Every structure is written in structure tokens, then in C-alpha cells.
Amino acid sequence: MRALLALLPLALLASPAGAAPDLEAAVARAAPAAIALRHRIHRNPELGNREFETAKLIAAELKRLGYQVRTGVAKTGVIGVMRFAKPGPTLAVRADIDALPVTEQTDFEFASTKRTTFDGQQVGVAHACGHDVNTAVQLGLASMLASLKGELAGTVMLLFQPAEEGAPPGEEGGATLMLKEGVFDEFKPTAILGLHTFPDWEVGTVAFSAGPNQAASDTWRALIKGKQAHGAWPHLAVDPVVMAAQAVTALQTIRSRNVDPTAAAVVTVGVIRGGERFNIIPAEVELRGTVRTYDPAVQDLIERRMREILGGVTQAGGGNYELEYQRNNPALINDEALTAWAGARLEARLGAAQLVVSKPVMGAEDFAWFAQRVPGFYYRLGATKPGTTNGALHTPTYRADDGAIAVGMRAMGGLVVDFLTAPPELAGGKR
Numbered sequence: 001m002r003a004l005l006a007l008l009p010l011a012l013l014a015s016p017a018g019a020a021p022d023l024e025a026a027v028a029r030a031a032p033a034a035i036a037l038r039h040r041i042h043r044n045p046e047l048g049n050r051e052f053e054t055a056k057l058i059a060a061e062l063k064r065l066g067y068q069v070r071t072g073v074a075k076t077g078v079i080g081v082m083r084f085a086k087p088g089p090t091l092a093v094r095a096d097i098d099a100l101p102v103t104e105q106t107d108f109e110f111a112s113t114k115r116t117t118f119d120g121q122q123v124g125v126a127h128a129c130g131h132d133v134n135t136a137v138q139l140g141l142a143s144m145l146a147s148l149k150g151e152l153a154g155t156v157m158l159l160f161q162p163a164e165e166g167a168p169p170g171e172e173g174g175a176t177l178m179l180k181e182g183v184f185d186e187f188k189p190t191a192i193l194g195l196h197t198f199p200d201w202e203v204g205t206v207a208f209s210a211g212p213n214q215a216a217s218d219t220w221r222a223l224i225k226g227k228q229a230h231g232a233w234p235h236l237a238v239d240p241v242v243m244a245a246q247a248v249t250a251l252q253t254i255r256s257r258n259v260d261p262t263a264a265a266v267v268t269v270g271v272i273r274g275g276e277r278f279n280i281i282p283a284e285v286e287l288r289g290t291v292r293t294y295d296p297a298v299q300d301l302i303e304r305r306m307r308e309i310l311g312g313v314t315q316a317g318g319g320n321y322e323l324e325y326q327r328n329n330p331a332l333i334n335d336e337a338l339t340a341w342a343g344a345r346l347e348a349r350l351g352a353a354q355l356v357v358s359k360p361v362m363g364a365e366d367f368a369w370f371a372q373r374v375p376g377f378y379y380r381l382g383a384t385k386p387g388t389t390n391g392a393l394h395t396p397t398y399r400a401d402d403g404a405i406a407v408g409m410r411a412m413g414g415l416v417v418d419f420l421t422a423p424p425e426l427a428g429g430k431r
Contacts, residue, residue: 020421021151023349023413026144031406034140037061038405039110041132045099045125047118048163049173051076054097054135058160061139065146067158074177078160081187082145088154089423091416092189092374094175094367095131095138096164096196102128105396119169129393130197130383130400135160137195137381137408144413154420157187164366166219166328175366184373191338191375191426193415194367195408199390201382203403206346206411207358208379210339214332215264215292216299217364218325222247222287222310226319231279241274243317244285247310248272251289254305259298266292266362267302292362294331332368335375341424342377342415349414350407363393375426377415381408 037057046054055071058078062069067080077097103124104112114125127133142158159178167173172180201207224244229237248269259265267289274285293299303325314321346355358380367378383400384390391397 030143038136048098076162080158084152086153090155092192094159094194106399140409175369197383198380205382207356217329218291223322228283237281238318240285
């Protein structure tokens with residue numbers, strides 16, 4: 001990281017002009033309450049577009065702090081706007097607030113025991129992706145900025161976004177719906193910042209890189225249709241189970257034999273459903289999955305080959321198929337100039353030893369939609385308690401540590417304060 005930052009212009013490394021607000025005191029004042037809010041949110045996780053209680057808690061806290069508050073944004077989202085004493089730039093900061101259909105298996109005193117219905121099944125609900133910490137960091141940031149209101153310039157809009165993990169079937173949601181409803185049209189931010197907990201690094205670490213960070217995400221659903229028959233008379237059936245098994249294997253040849261080996265791509269089958277009884281060959285089998293890419297041409301290739309493979313397998317088996325293919329999030333690309341500035345400011349605030357250059361991952365993040373509209377900087381916050389192990393994201397044993405909250409507040413608070421104090425030069429000469 002030191003070598004990377006050594007290449008930056010000296011102007012980026014310079015401290016913002018003027019008297020600096022006491023950020024450390026603001027973190028110390030706000031962190032305990034932010035941690036307590038995290039525990040409340042973690043105990044009561046809610047799935048995308050259903051974050052009713054979470055939204056109420058957020059709105060109440062923002063109103064208490066003196067923010068202009070807007071609720072019901074993209075169904076359950078909340079926006080808090082703070083205009084500071086002097087004129088200046090407008091900066092957006094986003095936190096995602098939704099949980100996942102995962103049954104928690106941690107030793108937290110505030111662990112979730114909640115259950116609900118998702119996609120027709122009874123499931124546990126948990127913050128297995130750490131959005132409770134992301135939200136708590138932003139609420140802590142809100143408190144810090146409110147305490148520094150008289151010392152800052154410009155406007156901050158805090159976006160508490162629902163349904164980052166995706167809206168329920170048949171519904172709109174997330175970043176795309178917030179933008180569709182005009183979230184950037186009224187306030188027109190110069191840039192947007194966002195963070196996400198990550199188990200690969202210990203608390204205290206901040207990881208980021210310029211350019212590609214997270215992949216484009218597509219979802220698909222295939223229905224393989226055959227003919228039902230008794231399991232003892234398979235010759236009277238057109239067996240969709242056999243066709244589905246062949247399709248699952250054949251779809252993996254797209255990555256291994258059709259896509260350039262140097263290109264990033266993932267083709268995953270995550271759901272196989274079919275049949276009701278051991279001695280009945282069913283009429284149809286459903287497959288669902290995801291595709292992850294960085295290159296739109298690779299995205300086009302994969303969708304085309306999926307249709308060709310499903311068509312060939314089902315034709316050979318005597319059946320047919322339907323495929324629903326949906327392109328969801330674009331790739332998340334960190335703005336080069338904003339990332340260079342942010343890296344310099346993070347080093348000044350946290351120290352070079354706490355920074356890591358991260359590699360692009362195949363996970364997706366709908367922050368990408370915001371970053372397509374204005375320059376964006378998205379970074380990862382180490383969430384594993386030093387000396388312990390942690391589960392992966394989206395698993396029952398993921399346990400983001402409370403210690404990450406103060407670090408996140410210090411990192412994000414420093415970026416916001418420094419941006420408002422001395423905004424960087426961005427693409428097109430914008431400040």
C-alpha cells in the first residue's frame with residue numbers, strides 16, 4: 001500500500017486546509033450508541049423490502065439527531081440529509097440494511113432467532129452478510145456529523161438502502177428503485193461512498209482498490225419439461241431429472257471450454273427442484289442459478305451458450321425447456337481519481353499498516369448502480385476479531401465483530417469530513 005500511495009500527487013496527500021474537526025472525540029462519543037443499535041438490528045433482522053422495524057429505528061435516530069428524514073424510499077429505505085453551516089459539495093454515503101434467509105449459528109448474546117417465510121419455505125433470518133454493522137457504522141457517522149454540524153460545509157445525504165441482496169420475486173427494490181424514484185435528482189451528489197464488512201481481514205483493516213471491484217450479477221431460472229410416468233416404467237416417460245442432471249454438468253463447460261481462460265466468469269446452479277415421490281418420474285424439474293462476469297461480451301456469450309446447451313440437452317432427451325435470464329447488477333467499478341484521493345486520506349487517518357490492496361471478487365453489489373451515476377468509492381472493512389476464526393459471508397457462522405464499528409466510523413467519518421473540507425478533483429474537473 002505504501003508503494004501505491006507513493007505514486008500519488010502530493011496534493012492528494014496533503015492535509016485539508018483549515019482547522020480540522022476533532023474526529024477521534026466524535027468517534028469516542030458516538031461509538032457506544034452505534035454498537036447498541038447494531039445489537040438491536042442484529043436481533044431483529046428483516047429480508048429485502050420487508051425492513052419495516054429497521055427503517056423505523058433508523059428514521060427515529062436520524063430525526064433525533066436533527067436530520068431531514070425521508071422514509072418509504074424504494075419501499076423501506078430511509079434517507080437522512082444534513083446541511084451544514086457553510087455552502088459546499090454534496091456527498092452521498094450508502095449503507096445496506098437487509099438481512100438474509102439464513103439460520104444463525106453464532107454465540108452472540110444478541111443472536112437472531114427469527115424465522116419467516118421466504119420463497120414458499122420456512123427459513124431463519126440473520127445478518128449473515130454484516131449489513132447490521134454497515135448500518136450501525138452509518139448511524140454512528142450520522143451522530144458524529146451532527147456533533148460537528150457547525151464546523152463543516154456542504155451537504156451529506158445518508159442512504160439507508162433496502163434489498164441489496166435482491167428484491168423478492170416479482171418486486172422491484174434496491175439501488176435501482178432508489179434511483180428510479182429520483183434519489184439523486186434533487187440533491188445531485190458529487191460522489192458516493194460505501195463500505196462493507198469482510199471476514200477475510202481482522203478488525204482494524206480497510207481494503208480497497210481502484211477500478212473493478214465486484215462482478216456483474218445475473219440470475220436465471222430454467223424449467224426442464226418432460227413427461228410424467230411411473231418410476232418402474234421409465235420408457236413411458238420423458239425424464240426431466242436425467243435431462244436436468246446432464247444440463248448441470250454441461251453448463252460447467254461454458255466456463256471451461258467457451259470463455260477465454262483469462263476472463264473472470266462464474267456459472268453456478270444453486271437450486272434443483274423436482275419430483276414428489278420416489279417412484280414417480282416428474283413432469284418437470286426447475287433449475288436456478290447465477291452468472292458472474294466483468295465483461296459484457298462474456299456475459300452475452302454465457303447467456304447464448306446456456307440457451308444452446310439447454311436446447312440441445314432437452315431436444316436429445318425428448319423434452320423442451322424455458323429459460324428466464326435476468327441481468328441484475330453491473331460490475332462495481334471504483335472511480336480512479338476518487339480512489340486515489342480516498343487512499344491518501346485513509347492512510348493519513350488510519351496509517352499505512354492498516355490498509356490492504358484488495359483483489360476483484362466475483363461477489364456482486366448493487367452499489368454499482370450508484371457508482372455508474374456519480375464517482376463512487378467502495379471499500380471493505382475488516383470484521384474478524386483478532387485471534388479468532390470467522391465464517392464466510394452468507395453462512396450461519398458469520399460473526400462480524402463489534403470492534404469493526406468504531407474503525408468504520410473513523411474511516412468513513414474521516415473521508416466525509418475531508419471531502420467536505422477540501423473536495424478532490426474528479427473526472428471532468430468536478431469538485
